Amino acid sequence: MILLTVGTQLPFDRLVTIVDSLAPSLPERVFAQIGHGHYRPEHMDWCPFVGPIEFERRIEECSYLISHAGVGTLVMAQKHGKPVILFPRRAALKEHRNDHQLATVRGLEGRPGVQIAYDKDDLARFIAQPKPTPERQDILPERDRLRRTVADLIGAEHRRLAGS
Amino acid sequence: MSDRSRDFTVLAVSSGGGHWEELLLLRPAFSGFNLVFATTNAELAERDHIDRFLFLPDANRDEIWRSVLCFFASIRLIMRLRPNVVITTGALPGLFCLIAARLTRAHTVWIDSIANSDKPSLSGRVARPFAHEWFTQWAHLATRSRRYDGALL
Secondary structure: OEEEEOOOOOOOHHHHHHHHHHHHHOOOOEEEEOOOOOOOOOOOEEEOOOOHHHHHHHHHHOOEEEEEOOHHHHHHHHHOOOOEEEEOOOHHHOOOOOOHHHHHHHHHOOOOOEEEOOOHHHHHHHHHOOOOOOOOOOOOHHHHHHHHHHHHHHHHHHHHHHHO | OOHHHHOOEEEEEOOOOHHHHHHHHOHHHHOOOEEEEEEOOHHHHHHOOOOOEEEOOOOOOOOHHHHHHHHHHHHHHHHHHOOOEEEEOOOHHHHHHHHHHHHOOOEEEEEOOOOOOOOOOHHHHHHHHHOOEEEEOOHHHOOOOOEEOOOOO
16 A cells, blocks of 8 residues: 555645546555545545554555655654655645745755655656665664753753752 | 752653654653653554653644634643753744743753754744754754754654
């Protein structure tokens, strides 16, 4: 199963429509979480919202994700080692308040397991290719660094209060 | 030994969705401390096996009334819990808790979402004067008042 998600905040009919038009030619079924979108998919299983527990189960089941460029989906995909094709929302098309999703994907360009699609052609091309393998979760020095920093901050505050 | 150090409490708070996923990635940093999580979706706490969880009504800047509700709920939460440290990844519910906590003289930490890669978030900019520590997750955004010390993704 391929998992399509647009997150919980805003509809993203452009992405849902594109994936629905590609769905008949795909070797796998697509399950789409379409949020408040008006477009009703014809070639995919879909529902507006999925609770966090069921959503995680679907991520475990899927072979890869197609998603708006939301951090939540990205973290979950990474956690379960699933490849993800990100499709950023555009402020000019009223798909989000601002273009931070474009900025997000610029920062993620070239990550193993993450592909960035900007239009239907990109998406069709990535879907047809074998998916890249995501990076391993246990070697993320920058993540460890921020965790250490935060842990040290809390520890320092604890010691400060204990000593006062 | 002051009264406050004996019940040293850390509050980790964020709205649902991506902000929550980022907060959870920080979880190992909280280990060993008396920790309470707060977010806007109780099912997330269930999914992630959170022991001590407090609920906050959801809000974003497009919904003024819900924001007002969330603001007062945040103040009440902080007044009841009286955390010593508040750490948030945003957005509005985290901002409200951070401001309220700063006014109770707690230590406050803002971690701007990794989604903000070309400028700090709006809620992050509002949080700036109330945050003892303000982190960006992008090295190129670091300034004297915006610290870069790693990133979660």
